[in-house]
Amino acid sequence: MKSFDVAVIGAGPAGTSAAYDLADAGLSVLILEKRAMPREKPCGGAISYSGQKFLRFDIPEDLVDAECFGARINTPESSITSITNDRLAILVSRKNFDSYLLDMALNKGVAAVYEMAKEIKEDSGFYHIYTNANRYLAKNVIIATGIQSTLIKNVRRLDNKDELGICLEAEIDINENSRYKDLKNIIEIHFGVAGYGYGWVFPHGNFLSIGVGGVTSVFKEPNKAMYEFMSKLGFKYDRKKIRGHMIPKGGIKRLTRKGGLFLVGDAAGFVEPFTGEGIAYAIRSGQIAANTIIKAFKNSDFSEELLSNYEKNCSAEIGSTMGYALFFSKMLHKFPNLLLNKIMSNQHCVDKYLEIISQKITYKDYIKWIFKKLPKILIG
Ligand SMILES: Cc1cc2nc3c(=O)[nH]c(=O)nc-3n(C[C@H](O)[C@H](O)[C@H](O)COP(=O)(O)OP(=O)(O)OC[C@H]3O[C@@H](n4cnc5c(N)ncnc54)[C@H](O)[C@@H]3O)c2cc1C
Incomplete structure (x- = not known):
């Protein structure tokens, strides 16, 4: 039985980003990953500009399969192409990318075991993480398992359809x-x-x-x-x-922490509900959780007041995008003929939308802009 400052369950972008920062700050960190790495992961592999910026290091060129400068948007009636001067995203294979992020964390001194975490129990100020063969102890646990794990139930109810x-x-x-x-x-x-x-x-x-x-x-x-x-x-x-x-569909209010148990990435529900983008938010939420835990160790303060900075900072940095994106998604999908197809077949609307991806404007700016233009867009 081994004891760590922090155990991170899951070696996706959320877990490895958290582990990297925690080890960088001198904490002892264990990653538990249920699959042998490198592992396949079903994903489009598009990492947006913001996702790349969040990472503490550059992504090596040999991991970049392609660069994306624009989009061709098809609706049942139209097809339009919008090309920008900005590198909006890079395309990677998740097998290689996730393995690279894990290597970067391991180089910082993170320990890893390839075992599935089955149960978490709290006892005498420690979390006990059970796998089939072993039990690990940690002061804090980051659950970075994606959305399909029942370990999430240690913090909140599971999502409905x-x-x-x-x-x-x-x-x-x-x-x-x-x-x-x-x-x-x-x-x-x-x-x-x-x-x-x-x-x-x-x-x-x-x-x-x-x-x-x-x-x-x-x-x-x-x-x-x-x-x-x-x-x-x-x-x-x-x-x-x-x-x-x-x-998960992002933008819905979910609990993301209970005591020293933190949900990050998909497990926390941080996927942009219109595009399905999750890698950038996985990286960032992992870092925010790590930052909160680092402060707790530095100040020897594991109070609710300090730990709740995780929810507050996630809400400030990620919550607003998720909320506006959910509003936009609901509005468009509820009225596909009236809104979705009209907006997504309008060149100006698509050009402007890509400015969200290049971080020139926010979702809120975009929605305001669309509302002003709506009469013109609807007339066609
Ligand atoms: C088909 C598809 C396409 C997508 N395309 C894109 C895209 O192009 N761009 C984008 O930004 N997002 C995309 N997403 C979303 C993106 O994949 C996720 O948001 C992102 O992977 C979340 O990262 P994560 O670290 O939270 O979880 P994950 O990447 O899911 O990693 C979780 C890790 O935890 C491990 N694990 C799970 N349970 C346990 C356990 N009990 N014990 C130990 N280990 C465990 C898993 O094996 C896995 O390695 C796509 C998603 C899907 C499904």
């Missing part, structure tokens, strides 16, 4: 469909193929990430939608290549 999204993804050889051979520096989005969501084609150099994602309560037949989406674009549907995962 309306609070979750389901995404399916496949990696397809770029040469399979000649129409997509030239898709290099832009991503393609298709509205109208997934309930309260969209379909995507993201270029990764020699392969494409193709997928569909929507809100679970209204996106009832994801496999059928994926089949229809791939067939419509001219790709072969091979069931064996399809992988799926749940994501």
